[in-house]
Amino acid sequence: MSASTFVLVLDLLGTFVFALSGALVGVNKKLDLFGVLVLSFAAGNAGGITRDLLLGATPPPAISSWHYVVVSLGAGLLTFVWSPVVQRMQELISIIDAAGLALFAVSGATKAMDFHLNPLAAIMLGVLTGIGGGMLRDVLVSEVPTVLHADLYAVAALAGAAVVVGSYYLPLFTTTASLAGGVLCFAIRMIAIRRDWQLPKPHQPRDKNQPSPS
Amino acid sequence: MSASTFVLVLDLLGTFVFALSGALVGVNKKLDLFGVLVLSFAAGNAGGITRDLLLGATPPPAISSWHYVVVSLGAGLLTFVWSPVVQRMQELISIIDAAGLALFAVSGATKAMDFHLNPLAAIMLGVLTGIGGGMLRDVLVSEVPTVLHADLYAVAALAGAAVVVGSYYLPLFTTTASLAGGVLCFAIRMIAIRRDWQLPKPHQPRDKNQPSPS
Amino acid sequence: MSASTFVLVLDLLGTFVFALSGALVGVNKKLDLFGVLVLSFAAGNAGGITRDLLLGATPPPAISSWHYVVVSLGAGLLTFVWSPVVQRMQELISIIDAAGLALFAVSGATKAMDFHLNPLAAIMLGVLTGIGGGMLRDVLVSEVPTVLHADLYAVAALAGAAVVVGSYYLPLFTTTASLAGGVLCFAIRMIAIRRDWQLPKPHQPRDKNQPSPS
Numbered sequence: 001m002s003a004s005t006f007v008l009v010l011d012l013l014g015t016f017v018f019a020l021s022g023a024l025v026g027v028n029k030k031l032d033l034f035g036v037l038v039l040s041f042a043a044g045n046a047g048g049i050t051r052d053l054l055l056g057a058t059p060p061p062a063i064s065s066w067h068y069v070v071v072s073l074g075a076g077l078l079t080f081v082w083s084p085v086v087q088r089m090q091e092l093i094s095i096i097d098a099a100g101l102a103l104f105a106v107s108g109a110t111k112a113m114d115f116h117l118n119p120l121a122a123i124m125l126g127v128l129t130g131i132g133g134g135m136l137r138d139v140l141v142s143e144v145p146t147v148l149h150a151d152l153y154a155v156a157a158l159a160g161a162a163v164v165v166g167s168y169y170l171p172l173f174t175t176t177a178s179l180a181g182g183v184l185c186f187a188i189r190m191i192a193i194r195r196d197w198q199l200p201k202p203h204q205p206r207d208k209n210q211p212s213p214s
Numbered sequence: 215m216s217a218s219t220f221v222l223v224l225d226l227l228g229t230f231v232f233a234l235s236g237a238l239v240g241v242n243k244k245l246d247l248f249g250v251l252v253l254s255f256a257a258g259n260a261g262g263i264t265r266d267l268l269l270g271a272t273p274p275p276a277i278s279s280w281h282y283v284v285v286s287l288g289a290g291l292l293t294f295v296w297s298p299v300v301q302r303m304q305e306l307i308s309i310i311d312a313a314g315l316a317l318f319a320v321s322g323a324t325k326a327m328d329f330h331l332n333p334l335a336a337i338m339l340g341v342l343t344g345i346g347g348g349m350l351r352d353v354l355v356s357e358v359p360t361v362l363h364a365d366l367y368a369v370a371a372l373a374g375a376a377v378v379v380g381s382y383y384l385p386l387f388t389t390t391a392s393l394a395g396g397v398l399c400f401a402i403r404m405i406a407i408r409r410d411w412q413l414p415k416p417h418q419p420r421d422k423n424q425p426s427p428s
Numbered sequence: 429m430s431a432s433t434f435v436l437v438l439d440l441l442g443t444f445v446f447a448l449s450g451a452l453v454g455v456n457k458k459l460d461l462f463g464v465l466v467l468s469f470a471a472g473n474a475g476g477i478t479r480d481l482l483l484g485a486t487p488p489p490a491i492s493s494w495h496y497v498v499v500s501l502g503a504g505l506l507t508f509v510w511s512p513v514v515q516r517m518q519e520l521i522s523i524i525d526a527a528g529l530a531l532f533a534v535s536g537a538t539k540a541m542d543f544h545l546n547p548l549a550a551i552m553l554g555v556l557t558g559i560g561g562g563m564l565r566d567v568l569v570s571e572v573p574t575v576l577h578a579d580l581y582a583v584a585a586l587a588g589a590a591v592v593v594g595s596y597y598l599p600l601f602t603t604t605a606s607l608a609g610g611v612l613c614f615a616i617r618m619i620a621i622r623r624d625w626q627l628p629k630p631h632q633p634r635d636k637n638q639p640s641p642s
Contacts, residue, residue: 032413035362056486058270148463246627249576272484
């Protein structure tokens with residue numbers, strides 16, 4: 001298996017897992033079959049598609065290559081038919097989801113650097129590639145995107161993307177940096193899940209008269 | 215009237231009816247005049263605009279040609295002023311809406327094939343052209359898009375787009391295929407309305423202890 | 429300071445204030461730090477980014493130039509840390525917000541005319557540049573965008589953009605027209621705030637049996 005085939009396989013695995021998460025949300029919201037498939041595709045591909053639109057790289061591979069479509073819809077169909085089974089595999093899914101996040105963050109940042117964006121923008125597009133699918137998934141079912149208020153998720157993607165972008169200014173091999181970035185993102189995400197790490201929330205001084213939560 | 219004028223007229227008619235549906239939602243949600251016009255434009259044009267962005271066909275005709283803008287805002291103004299009249303014409307509107315869906319599905323798939331997308335992607339973009347406007351309309355008023363959970367709507371668009379895309383691999387005239395695809399989409403949609411056809415919903419095994427609906 | 433530096437400074441000031449409004453919404457919705465920063469960036473830049481995508485001007489400056497990113501995230505951080513202070517400055521913010529709206533409407537319409545759009549489309553893109561950020565901000569927290577149902581906001585942007593576009597057909601200097609358009613937009617917006625001007629809402633004849641509000 002060549003290097004580019006290996007990356008494609010990883011990319012499709014990430015798409016597949018993200019699509020599973022979209023389909024599960026669709027099933028839980030009692031959407032019909034078509035709705036579940038739309039959420040699968042959105043969750044699996046919206047991050048990469050938005051990145052590509054911003055870069056002017058049209059049509060995005062998620063549309064123009066049939067691999068992504070088939071993988072996304074396959075995940076959606078699977079979940080539609082066997083949602084209880086998929087739901088019982090939540091722990092496995094959250095591990096593969098962390099791997100998908102790592103991969104999307106790294107590949108998104110790399111693609112942005114290849115398009116000669118500045119490093120800050122490349123990091124942002126790496127994060128967007130990782131979280132965009134989940135955001136659209138939640139907006140479509142009229143929920144505030146999970147990534148905006150719960151869990152240490154985006155920060156893991158940020159760290160992974162930053163390592164990749166930083167490596168362009170250091171005497172490092174791209175492959176080494178991609179691997180390091182991906183592993184860092186995956187590790188942060190997994191530890192965050194295990195220890196329930198959260199980002200700080202803003203002070204709410206107007207709630208002072210409520211009973212203190214501690 | 216030449217063939218291309220005929221298509222433009224049909225396309226504008228579809229835009230007009232979709233814009234009516236957007237304006238009605240805006241009126242029912244008690245938006246102000248501007249809000250109603252935004253929903254008209256979004257419902258009438260978001261599907262085609264998203265397709266064009268994904269294809270890299272910028273600026274989209276819905277923006278660069280004044281026809282679409284005038285037709286959409288006209289529908290919005292009409293509904294704003296005479297919403298009771300428009301509301302009483304629901305049945306007529308649902309018929310023209312089915313025609314609009316047929317037309318958008320066929321024209322969207324055709325445009326995608328002209329941009330050399332693969333057949334699967336072309337069918338998806340046909341469906342997106344047909345349903346994208348209604349989806350943005352619903353998201354903007356903070357509702358889960360109707361097309362994701364109720365009614366056989368997207369499947370009609372899918373069938374129409376599939377016929378058009380399939381015809382590229384058969385010794386068929388494009389005009390014949392477009393017509394066949396359009397008629398098929400329209401027919402499925404109308405029958406679905408009459409018989410209240412629905413797509414299957416996922417099993418909800420956790421609701422077992424609730425009284426069975428049958 | 430050269431003219432283009434002056435415009436950049438104004439543009440960044442507008443972005444900063446819009447980003448403040450996004451961050452405040454995020455704080456009030458109890459998002460975490462990352463969520464607040466996403467809302468800052470979205471509110472400050474989504475209008476301009478959408479305009480640029482529609483024009484095919486990719487990558488949008490809001491992504492490719494680090495100025496906008498830094499200014500948006502700075503506003504978000506500030507608000508996250510000192511949200512009570514920012515909240516007490518609401519009046520000052522609403523004044524700078526009106527200035528930002530004026531600036532975005534004028535610059536958006538100008539950019540659209542430079543891309544040879546028709547006048548109607550250029551006015552629309554001017555308005556979109558002014559209101560798009562606030563709309564995405566509200567959609568992301570699952571609210572109907574404020575601009576669609578409350579306050580005379582979009583009309584101010586419309587007036588400003590229309591003056592700029594109109595000047596292309598008159599023997600006027602662009603600078604004069606930009607200034608006139610900006611001042612008109614700012615003035616309408618400020619008077620609307622002071623006098624609580626609203627756009628008309630649709631008649632709701634079905635509510636007849638409710639007590640009349642007058």
